Amino acid sequence: MTQSRGQLAVIATPIGNLGDLSPRAAEWLQKADILACEDTRMTRKLLTLTGLRTSAKFMPYHDHNGKTMRPKLIDAMASGKLVALVSDAGTPLVSDPGYKLVAACHDADIPVTAIPGPSAVLASLAAAGLPSDRFLFAGFVPHGQKAARTAFTEFADLNVTSIWFESPRRLGATLQIMIEIFGDRMAVVARELTKLHENFHRDTLASLAEFYAQALPPKGEIVILVSGIIKDEEEFDAATLTAMLRAEMQATSLRDAVQTVTQISGQPRKMIYSLAIDLDKKN
Structure with missing residues (x-):
């Protein structure tokens, strides 16, 4: 297929199981002109373990060199090169600096595509x-x-x-x-x-x-x-929590009652425990 202009492909790679590398990701890793890697050693290892061969140029792209490397990668794509962006494992841009390269591509009117796959x-x-x-x-x-x-x-x-x-x-x-x-x-x-x-x-x-x-x-x-805060958390005032603790403590120990009410209400355990101690003293 003749490529009239370059493109950036954001490629997800396995996070542990090599079987998770998709056929589409494998195709792109082999046809790319440049592999922009978080760590070139890790990407070379992935290609070796999966038996993939490529004639692509390996270029490091990470937090420390991004400012220098971005213009070079943009120039390469502007001249028609296919660039594949890969991290050490998982989906690029998730907790790594790749988004700046993607943004630069959009600013330069260079097409960007995502090759989805593994994500921790x-x-x-x-x-x-x-x-x-x-x-x-x-x-x-x-x-x-x-x-x-x-x-x-x-x-x-x-x-x-x-x-x-x-x-x-x-x-x-x-x-x-x-x-x-x-x-x-x-x-x-x-x-x-x-x-x-x-x-x-x-x-x-x-x-x-x-x-x-x-x-x-x-x-x-x-x-x-x-887990997130419980939607109805505002309903669990001190009186409600004390009533819940009283019911639980009739059948279980103070410690178990505190754990149960904490799980149900989503309120801080320290506060629930304090209410339970006060209730226990009164009884």
Whole structure:
């Protein structure tokens, strides 16, 4: 097919399972004139493992060189070259700098197409068992407790499932901060997505934090999903919560009652626990 002008293809690549590389993505990786890669070594490895051959020129494109590389890539496409943009894994532009290249293409009237495929965000959401009708991807959890608290606070009052990337070694500490900001909501820790040891740990934030505070840091990439605030949260005033606790404490322990009411109301566990203690003293 004769190409009168260049084009940019944003290509999704496997996040763990090589079988997830689509035929269309494979076709583009082989026919592109230039492969703009987050890490050229990772892209070469992908081509080797999948048995794909290409005569394309490999060009690194990432946070640190984007300003320099964008004009070169734009010039190449303006002269008729086909450029494929790939990240190390998953869909480009999801937590990487590719959007600036896409924007530059639109500004230069260069066609852009997407080759959809693997995404850690959508894969984790699909198997998490949390509300998926409304969700927001928040990117990587910021380093530092103050920055993390600020980021979580932006999402705490939203009725959407929030999705976060995190490193294994910081998982326990991050879950503790999430409890403080979100309250004890349902959440999921997803790891090793699409790989042999893929795992979805679904529980309340309190239970997850307790588990990962005692366990060794898990292996593999981590995605944390947190359910949104309950729509009818304003109905759970102190009197209502106390009544709910009283009913639960007649049949279960104080600790179990607190956990149940926290899950149902979506209110902070610390507040529920304080109400339960007051109620227990009166009884």
